[in-house]
Amino acid sequence: MPPLLADNAPTLSGSKGQPALVVNQLTKHFGGRSAFSEVTFDVAHGEVFGFLGPNGAGKTTAVRTLGTLIAPTSGSAIVAGIPLTPENGVEIRQRIAIMPEAPGLYLRLTVTENLEYFASLYGLPHAASRISDALEAVNLADRAGDLCGGLSKGLRQRVGLARTLLSNPAIMFLDEPTSGLDPVASREVHELILGLRQKGVTIFLTTHRLAEAEKLCDRVAILNTTLRIIGRPEDLRAQLFTTALVIRTRVALRAPDQIFTRIPAVESWRSDEPGSYVLSVSDPKIAAPEVARVLVGAGADVLAIGEAQHSLEDVYLELVADDVEASRE
């Protein structure tokens, strides 16, 4: 009996080295309006790739296009080693699995009956053992006989995940897998995805939750009709923000400008509230001790000196806010 998910080996796809997904200048227009435009990126085998963007950014349309449900207007893609063309639709769909925004289960069928249906649509051998493995993977083995209509939203989402696991796909597309879930259910889904990541499953995950992307993804792309930026979460942060020191003092400094402009390592400074200062520096490791000495010398009561942490959220807001401003012009 083949294991459901071989460790570190998405099985169906072709040669090593070739990315699981290659997208080149892909564009989709609906009439005159573009859902996404000239999008280019690669996803490596075993990577969890986050596709991040606000509502209407084109995430779902991109998933549907790569999943051969809708035809691109222009551009090209190679999905699981197969060029995205109309003739290859069946073959591509055989190798991938998609969980749409809503899991779309047959509510009058049981969990097992839903999975049986999909197992036979994929033509899977050993369906029974695959189904029980998939249910085991999402901790639903004890609900196998329940009608899907009687399951909570979180459980339905897990059935949807089990369904995408069935065929051991070369790429799993998960379209906002935690939308509408409560924090506990979301965390369970996150843990499932992290488990899959550990097993080397290639996952294309769309979300507008930044923390989620940061927690789950090896790399993220931020989309807002066009691709704004792409990279590892930590690199994006470094790329977008100058490093900074955050300083808090017990009482506001009397002459901060005199103090900070005296320090060569400080490029600029600002104060958002009394007793709190943000200094732009090129290397915090050199600047921090120096700033501490000067402040103590000036008689300030220093409460904290630390490196500013920019979350992916800052990156995202920075980019999306730029877009909003651009569109106002």
Next chain:
Amino acid sequence: MMRLDSGRIRAVVRKEMRDYRRRRAIVVSMLVLPLLFLVEPVVTLFVSLKSQSASHLDQFVVLPLLYLLLIPVIMPGTLAAYTVAGEREQGTLEPLLTTPVRRQEIIAGKAVAIMIPTVALAYTVFGLFLAAVALFARAPVAAAVFRQGPTLLALFLFAPLLAGWAIVVGLAVSVRANEVRVAQQLGTLASLPIVGVVGLLALNVIHPTFTAAALFGVGLLAIDARALRIVARMFDRERLVTGTKAARYRLTARAATLGD
């Protein structure tokens, strides 16, 4: 040449029939509809023909028998309306379309899943009706009915053909409609041509001769087969998912949609 996978078609059939069986509205309407269309033949054969002289009976029993053919025409409407529009409404169509299944396989599976209960029920009703005639109708009436061998044969042969017509029309409507209710209402239009034919027979405008029946049968079979292909082509993934028809795909000059 594209090969359809019988395993996938069977999977669609099995799932559809399971789903139908668990919908009370469908089960009830499948059981009640045939009863409605039994009223006319029952009244005619058991009540109106009481006083007819035996010599004229033959010409009076044919029409009520043909009337039974409305049963397989009326029944598929409810199922067909559900089958695509219903899946769309409940959000199960998109996941289905993400699987390797071809659209022809979906359409074939759904058509078969409607054909099986329709024909099974129609044959059961025909059988029960004839049994009732044999047991309870006046002897001359029963004798007259069972002298109509060709008509009785036509009843059983035409049932699947007429059901086929109703199924393809119902599917076509279901593929295009956004709502089950609309699909159901438009789907009843499928029965109009058949009601028309029965009407013309009743008014003696056309006569149920063997040649006419044979021509009608062959024509119907051809139309059913052709229409099924048209429906499969109407089943456009992009339109079903997004509500808009697939734009021309520039990468290849050949196909307009990511079909199959």
